[in-house]
Amino acid sequence: MKASSAAPQGYYAASSETPALRGALNSDMRADICVIGGGFTGLTAALHLARAGARVILLEAETVGFAASGRNGGQIHTGYRMSQPGLEKWLGRVHAHDLWDLCEESKALVRALAAELAPEANVTDGLIIAAHDRAALRELGEEIEHLSKHYSYSAARMIDANETHRLIGADYFGGKLDMGGGHLHPLRYARGLARGAETAGATILEHSRARSIETSGKKNIVYGESGKVTADFVLLATDAFSADLAPELAPYIGHVESFMSATAPLPPALGEQILPMNAAVADTRHVLDYYRKSDDGRLLFAGREGYWNLPADIAPIVRRRMLQVFPMLKSVPTEYAWSGTVGITVTRLPHFGRLSPRVLFAHGYSGQGVALTSIGGKLMAEAALGNSGRFDVMARVPAKKFPGGPWLRKPLVAAALFAFKIADAF
């Protein structure tokens, strides 16, 4: 093992160029907009704002891409964790269609931003949703039909068990091949967004944790450890960690620790057998397996998660699962293992809103943030620039609270998620 993580982003840090050191917040500064969080959401917001001519200061507690945005599976998904028919039933057709349009825009935006600012993130088209049982296969078929009929979405098609086996190298009941989905190298993308935002004039300060936000009239003051930023607007883009700064958000955001690993580069014969068309894969289980190949021919596999205490060594846990799916990898070592915190909501839809009229938040992408964060950042930027119409399309999605008060919430959420894991076994 090259490390159960020399850097918390595991393989992604080892395969990215190290950026130059950035400054920290150590004085009193003034900005039009202060963005908190240097993941995809905050970086995309800063980029759009700076390009629109706003004075932007972004505060990142660690370094750009330190959390989920630098550690994730890199998978670009179509739609939301709730199906479009489900959304239509819950929110009505008009709202569901608006949400669909935003998601499609987010996928196009990721591709455009990566092509412009981070071509080294190697965006690759193709995502297979692999059915782990017949019921899931049937649902995938119904979804494709619905999307084709009501949303004119034609980039996805069903694949039978044989074709699925040929495209993946592992057995499933069949699946959906979505050429509108895809995958990328997330840390390279995050760093490219940061470079783009800085080129446009944004100031990004690292090792600059925001400790509190104070609102007085039309001014907001973000206090750090050794300085503060006074700004007209504050955009909270801290995803799973939002409640640290805004305790009122705690009931709305749950945490799952997702475990990832990277093998050594696959020998050529295995490289041809596993994912020959280089699509990414996510299966239909509650505690899903998701995986893809890296551009240097490794299998990046994620397949287990934790809800409470992190195990000391996650590599054997993910490896055990990987070998159940790909037994032929027995002789290929796991070289990296790492984990990251996924911010999830009860509805599995992102949660956008306002803490006060000029303090906005966007979090809880529930495992689908690689694409959706790009629209999250863009909509927050639009709202801060005076056009909140599209931000409110997201903010109007009703948020639900996780059960339990401050003490019981975490064990209850952990128990519920663990129950899903058990359900997968049957």
Ligand SMILES: Cc1cc2nc3c(=O)[nH]c(=O)nc-3n(C[C@H](O)[C@H](O)[C@H](O)COP(=O)(O)OP(=O)(O)OC[C@H]3O[C@@H](n4cnc5c(N)ncnc54)[C@H](O)[C@@H]3O)c2cc1C
């Ligand atoms: C292991 C893993 C695998 C995933 N796989 C996928 C996938 O394949 N496809 C997909 O679509 N989604 C996936 N996700 C989800 C996706 O990564 C996230 O939805 C997305 O990255 C969230 O981006 P963000 O910018 O909102 O938050 P983050 O990337 O979490 O960024 C928030 C930033 O805020 C900083 N911060 C926190 N508190 C403060 C503070 N007080 N002051 C200053 N800064 C602060 C953090 O250090 C962090 O850098 C995965 C997530 C994980 C963890």
